[in-house]
Amino acid sequence: MVRLMNTAKIRLYVEQPLGPGQTVRLDRDQAHYLFGVMRQTVGAPVALFNGIDGEWLSEVTEAGKKAGALECRTQTRPLQMPPDLWLLFAPIKKARTDFIVEKATEMGAARICPVQTDFTNSERVRQDRLQTHAIEAAEQCGGTFVPPVDDLAKLGTLLDRWDPARRILFCDEALAGGAARDMPRDGGPWAILIGPEGGFSEAERARLAALPHAHAARLGPRILRADTAAVAALTLWQTTMGDWA
Amino acid sequence: MVRLMNTAKIRLYVEQPLGPGQTVRLDRDQAHYLFGVMRQTVGAPVALFNGIDGEWLSEVTEAGKKAGALECRTQTRPLQMPPDLWLLFAPIKKARTDFIVEKATEMGAARICPVQTDFTNSERVRQDRLQTHAIEAAEQCGGTFVPPVDDLAKLGTLLDRWDPARRILFCDEALAGGAARDMPRDGGPWAILIGPEGGFSEAERARLAALPHAHAARLGPRILRADTAAVAALTLWQTTMGDWA
Structure with missing residues (x-):
């Protein structure tokens, strides 16, 4: 055998x-x-x-x-569930959106949530196509779990009904955040939020900064594309709180 | 002004x-x-x-x-040089090779070296095209430095003339390596080596494992594509020894 x-x-x-x-x-x-x-x-x-x-x-x-x-x-x-980590991201160009879903699956996100922000151009995503990308990435990376890909939801709506027990690590180079390595290291449910290429709006920044369960992080001194930022943030989270430890 | x-x-x-x-x-x-x-x-x-x-x-x-x-x-x-970190990678499909060069530039690699391994299909790379990708990525990420992209070189030849003062972090899921977070944390010149999609050959594994200046690392429990692995390894290095600290 x-x-x-x-x-x-x-x-x-x-x-x-x-x-x-x-x-x-x-x-x-x-x-x-x-x-x-x-x-x-x-x-x-x-x-x-x-x-x-x-x-x-x-x-x-x-x-x-x-x-x-x-x-x-x-x-x-056996089934190996990834840690309870969601990836929220603002869809960008088609190929890069596909890449983010693929990378999030490889990196062990438990749920993938495309979000519509003030500066997101996309009005809709092909949820079925993105889910297929997650399946193909799971086939390829040897995972036994396929993260569900949600349909596009407005960031504001998601935050309205957000469970404060799930903390948010949001990555935005315009925000005064600590280095990502200084983020809290205790486990529990988390979500990583990657902003759109144009950044968050001032209203979104103010709202995120005021959330007690949200933590800002900078990902180095250069501006990362959204797909790069997603992999970098997932790496940091997985090595400090996830299944890479 | x-x-x-x-x-x-x-x-x-x-x-x-x-x-x-x-x-x-x-x-x-x-x-x-x-x-x-x-x-x-x-x-x-x-x-x-x-x-x-x-x-x-x-x-x-x-x-x-x-x-x-x-x-x-x-x-x-002012000019901001990235840390003295090279990225060595085995070229894969065209689009993913382009992505690796783009990501390495965003992530702050100082030099990008395509290497031909035993299981690399590519016989050559379009060095000029890859260099253009590095320039475009530097324009986009706000960097003031453009990493030079070398022409394709055989991994064995590179290792023959390798300066042992430059340590190598090589990422290969088939290798018994510690978690990447356990890698040495002292600075100095480094190179990250990402294997091809088919992995390293047994001869390459043996040679790398025997090098005193080389350190194996696993990047989590799933198998990462080469472009994902490059960003993940660069993230880990930058947060422990590089300019993300």
């Missing part, structure tokens, strides 16, 4: 339950990917995960052009 | 000397960008830097279709 496991180079996210002997039927797209693009055949080992049951080694039992099936053999990893 | 400075929203890298009253002539591409794309006219404030003389506030004195000129008014920032 170990040899078989080591040869499972393909990881696939599925939405069905996984367990001993469980058969997983593939839809047309999955069958096309696995058998058409990746050229797998009956007997091939594939790692499966569904965000709930951990990772399972499975074997292809049916390989068709429009459908297929896999059978679970053994659990290779 | 301060009001003028605050309105200089455009930053331009030039190769000429900058100083009080200095005239800077623009070439055709720069004139096209500044007057055609950005619609600037005579009298417009532009921030200039050349990687040597800091940042200067200048004013457009001549705006033509194929040429133009600016005159330096006052230095707005």
